Amino acid sequence: MNKEWIRTTLRQVEPYKVPVISESTVINANESPYSIFDFPAVKSDFLQRLERLPSYRYPKPYADDLRKALGEYVGCTPEEILVGNGGDEIIGLVCSTFLEPGDTILTHWPTFDIYGIDASMTGAREERVPDKDGFVRSAEAYGQAVKEKKPKVTVICNPNNPTGHLWSTDEVESIVAASDRPVLVDEAYLEFSGLESSIPLIRRYDNLIVLRTLSKAFGLAGYRIGYAVGQKEMIDALALTKATYNVNAVSQTAGLVAMAHRDEILGFTIPRIVRTRDFLARELKEIDGIRVYPSAANFILCRVPDGAAAVKALSAADIAVRSYKASALRHCLRLTATTKDTAERIVAALRKEFSHA
Ligand SMILES: *Cc1c(COP(=O)(O)O)cnc(C)c1O
Numbered sequence: 001m002n003k004e005w006i007r008t009t010l011r012q013v014e015p016y017k018v019p020v021i022s023e024s025t026v027i028n029a030n031e032s033p034y035s036i037f038d039f040p041a042v043k044s045d046f047l048q049r050l051e052r053l054p055s056y057r058y059p060k061p062y063a064d065d066l067r068k069a070l071g072e073y074v075g076c077t078p079e080e081i082l083v084g085n086g087g088d089e090i091i092g093l094v095c096s097t098f099l100e101p102g103d104t105i106l107t108h109w110p111t112f113d114i115y116g117i118d119a120s121m122t123g124a125r126e127e128r129v130p131d132k133d134g135f136v137r138s139a140e141a142y143g144q145a146v147k148e149k150k151p152k153v154t155v156i157c158n159p160n161n162p163t164g165h166l167w168s169t170d171e172v173e174s175i176v177a178a179s180d181r182p183v184l185v186d187e188a189y190l191e192f193s194g195l196e197s198s199i200p201l202i203r204r205y206d207n208l209i210v211l212r213t214l215s216k217a218f219g220l221a222g223y224r225i226g227y228a229v230g231q232k233e234m235i236d237a238l239a240l241t242k243a244t245y246n247v248n249a250v251s252q253t254a255g256l257v258a259m260a261h262r263d264e265i266l267g268f269t270i271p272r273i274v275r276t277r278d279f280l281a282r283e284l285k286e287i288d289g290i291r292v293y294p295s296a297a298n299f300i301l302c303r304v305p306d307g308a309a310a311v312k313a314l315s316a317a318d319i320a321v322r323s324y325k326a327s328a329l330r331h332c333l334r335l336t337a338t339t340k341d342t343a344e345r346i347v348a349a350l351r352k353e354f355s356h357a
Contacts (some may be wrong), residue, residue, distance in 0.1 A: 009101055009123035015117055016117055020222035021318035025342055030161070030189075030299050032219030033338035036258060040322035042265065050250065056073045059249035062239075066252050070227055074199050074212065079232045082239055083255070085246045087226030092118045094184050094209060094228075094302050096241045098153050099124035106151035108137050110328050112161045112186065119153070127151060130328065135163035135293050135301065139171035142177040154179050157186040159193050162291050162322070162334040164295025172198045176205050181340075185210045189297035191217035191270055192277070199229050206231050209238070216298060218258045218265060223251040225258075248348075277337035283347040285341055286355050299336045307331035315348040 003011065019028070021038075037043045063083040071078050073235055084090040091114050099105065101123030107115050110129035116126035129145045131137050137160065146154050156175055159166045176183045176198075185198050187210055199210050210229040215221035225247065228238055247255075256264060280300050285292045289305040304310040311323050319342070322334040335346055 001299070010121055010124055013117065013120050015196065016113060018319075021320045023315055023318045025319045025345070026337035027299075027338055027342065027346070028320045028334075029221070030216055030297070030300075030334075030336045031221050031338075032125045032216065032269060033342070034219045034265075036219060036254065036261075036265065037269070039060050039261065039264060042257060042261045045260065046254060048099065048259060049253050053249055053253055055249075057249070059240070059247060060242050061246075062261065063247050063255070066247075066255045066259070067227070069256055070212075073259055073262060074201065074229060074353055075212075076195060076199060076229055077232075080202065080229055080235060082228045082242070083234045083247050084226045084228065084242070085251075085253075086115055086215060086221075086224040087186070087211050089209050089224075089242070089246060090228045090238070091115060091184070091186075091237045092211075093122070094121050094153060094182065095122050097237050098182050099276040100152075102300055103152035104149060105153045106146060106149060107155045108142055108157070108350075109158065110135070110162060110324075110326060111155070111157045115184075117156050124152065131165070135160075136166055136225065137167065139162075139174055141169055143175045146175060146178040148198040150181070151179075151229050152181055154183045155186065156183065156190075158198070159189045159346055161297065162299070162301050162324070162329070163293055164297045164299065164301055165293070166193055166195060166296035167197055169196055169201075173201055173205075175203060176208050179207060182207050182209060186210060188213045188216055192274060192298045193264060193296035202234075204232050206234065208233060210350060214258055216254055217270060219269065220254055220258060223254045224246065225251050225255045232297075272339075273337050276340055276343045279340065280335060280337055280343045280346065283343070284350065287347075287351050288356065289354055299334050301332055301334050303332050305331070308334065309353060310350060313349050313353040314346065319346060319349065321346075 067081040095118040097120040103124040104118040213226040
């Protein structure tokens with residue numbers, strides 16, 4: 001095929017690569033260890049609703065029932081929510097709605113790759129403000145960068161993936177206030193942080209978009225349900241380029257069920273995952289040469305003496321983890337906190353690899 005047929009802004013794009021995995025314990029994508037089918041009441045509710053779902057009908061284009069239920073969960077009206085095919089779609093919509101060739105998207109670095117990848121497809125450029133030592137971010141420095149560089153879109157990932165670093169709601173607000181253009185606050189991991197959401201700030205900031213997802217805390221990564229929260233005009237703008245039927249009917253149903261049983265699901269999963277995360281952090285710190293970065297999410301970032309050796313040792317223990325090519329993350333591993341049993345296997349494998357008697 002003639003490569004020049006491809007839109008110029010797409011020719012340089014490096015697609016997001018999902019690794020092929022052979023290990024049976026997978027802790028490389030921050031997935032939940034729990035399924036909604038683990039809860040008998042949730043399972044029967046879901047199956048009954050599926051049976052009544054007419055497969056020949058198109059889904060609701062704006063997932064009206066689901067956006068109403070999500071609105072009740074996060075404290076806003078349905079018009080202030082846009083449901084997406086995962087949070088990833090929301091990131092794409094932010095880029096395609098606001099970015100033009102030559103624009104900048106500002107990120108703190110390291111962070112989630114998708115912001116830069118989706119921005120590059122529009123011909124925009126990612127500009128990165130590096131974290132301080134220990135992957136700590138300065139809200140003051142970031143707000144200053146926003147004022148100086150005047151990016152078209154500013155990104156805040158809170159808690160941050162992959163570092164786990166958390167900004168307070170006041171710190172987030174100071175950055176939102178520093179920009180008179182769109183600011184995306186990605187709260188994919190908020191439920192694990194114990195922090196209040198930044199969503200109430202949409203009342204005061206017309207430039208704020210908050211991204212949430214059911215992939216992590218609700219264990220629905222496979223069903224692809226994410227959502228944006230913002231003022232109605234912002235939501236209408238983000239919907240301009242969305243596919244008409246972007247969220248299928250089975251997923252909308254699963255999302256409704258998750259919302260109907262949200263206290264039962266979160267009450268079970270969050271304390272367990274948080275306990276595993278804190279256990280992992282405590283145990284890994286005790287191993288020679290491993291540095292653990294404090295995390296408010298469902299994963300732990302740590303730096304080990306030899307990243308390649310750690311990946312190999314964990315793979316030999318049948319565990320797949322996330323490692324990185326970027327120099328800032330050299331010898332770093334991101335370990336998803338799942339069950340205590342998996343955490344104990346991780347700790348044992350790394351202790352065996354790095355402890356020298
Ligand atoms: C997982 C994740 C998302 C959204 O994931 P979806 O499965 O597409 O909802 C968004 N942002 C960050 C930082 C994530 O880690």
